[in-house]
Amino acid sequence: MSKYVATVGSAAYEQIKKDIIYGVLTPDTKLKLGAMKTTYSASVSTIRETLSRLASEGFVVAEEQRGFFVAPVSREDLIEIADLRILLECTALKTSVELGDNEWEANLVAAYHKLHLAEQQILNGDLAITETWKRCDSEFHQAMISACNSDNLLSLHSVIFDKYLRYQMSVLTNRGANAVKEHKRMCDAALKRDTEKAQTILTQHITRGLKHALTAFDTRD
């Protein structure tokens, strides 16, 4: 199940990206090449290449001649990211619901099922599977919009989704039962080809998540 990684570079990329999203590398941390060399077992050139990639995706900030830093977080940035997720995901959702074929339906049902199982475990208090749960969440949303017929849109969405995920993780806003119900209702609406309803639920889903994240953000130490 874990991703097969051919090169040292792509292994470092996956790991560093994950470490940023899951808060192992905290916002604004200086990413010293010498240190990362040992942590991620790759040469400085390879690490640089990786950080450059992450910088152009916005997970890292590169300052000429001064090195790399984990991208900062802010209230404003969180709002921007949430708004963009609504914009991109709703746009993709519309087309996907309209165009999705049997293959899409089957994939969606499967993804929903896996997500459902993970959500039950989380609701039972099994925090050890947080990463699995979040991957299922990601794959479910991806499955919803996968028939949107625009690879460009999907790849923009993917980056924004991951940035949103970093905020989710940083405040670990378990909206629990509510978010679970929204997933079910959104999935049902999509399968019934009710585009508008699916979009409305998705927008609420993200907006409510944003609200929770914002209050957590405001009241953080």
Next chain:
Amino acid sequence: MSKYVATVGSAAYEQIKKDIIYGVLTPDTKLKLGAMKTTYSASVSTIRETLSRLASEGFVVAEEQRGFFVAPVSREDLIEIADLRILLECTALKTSVELGDNEWEANLVAAYHKLHLAEQQILNGDLAITETWKRCDSEFHQAMISACNSDNLLSLHSVIFDKYLRYQMSVLTNRGANAVKEHKRMCDAALKRDTEKAQTILTQHITRGLKHALTAFDTRD
């Protein structure tokens, strides 16, 4: 006026990106590290880093263990890019027109003026300033949406805009006088704070450009 470049890496980045957008490096071309080393006077590690960045922006395709290629072009991709440009630029335009202050107005008027001058030269047949003209066009559209209050949105738009520009350049679709008029009408609508009108004109502006590009694309050798 030309951008000050501090490092070998960023110089190579700017140049290679420009060469892809302006068609010096044509779609699907294999980008051999050894060759680029001499062309862009940088070491192979530096070139790799640059190509990785361009790959994550989508101007280059990276195939593990097989190297880098200039991103392909296709009818479908062109349509996707145009649609995304409409989505992102219209969204940004709305907020920008609503929020733009005096500073924004002044910047917009200045950018429009520079674009206007360049357009006159182009209409007079001076093709030597094509690159300048396109930069003015880019800066004008950027000025229109600059008050949208979302850096994330602006940076997504910037990448999509450049991808659209590559298609424009590849078919060199001089819609001439028409596009010129659209710029004027859109700028006026924005300054009058007529959001809807500005959005309508922008959508037409891009849609018409797309149509021209598509016919050129279909009838290419």
Next chain:
DNA sequence: ATATCCTATTTATTCGAAAATAAAGTCAAT
């Protein structure tokens, strides 16, 4: 005490070469 200049140290940038992999070419067998 504060600012300024110089020095030492850390860190980023860049390079060229070694190792690993893929592609092209060669030749024999069917």
Next chain:
DNA sequence: ATTGACTTTATTTTCGAATAAATAGGATAT
């Protein structure tokens, strides 16, 4: 002629070291 194994060449990937720049520390002057 075409396939398949083997060899050679070309290319990518990875590394460690040389260079260049920024930061930190210390001494001096105001």
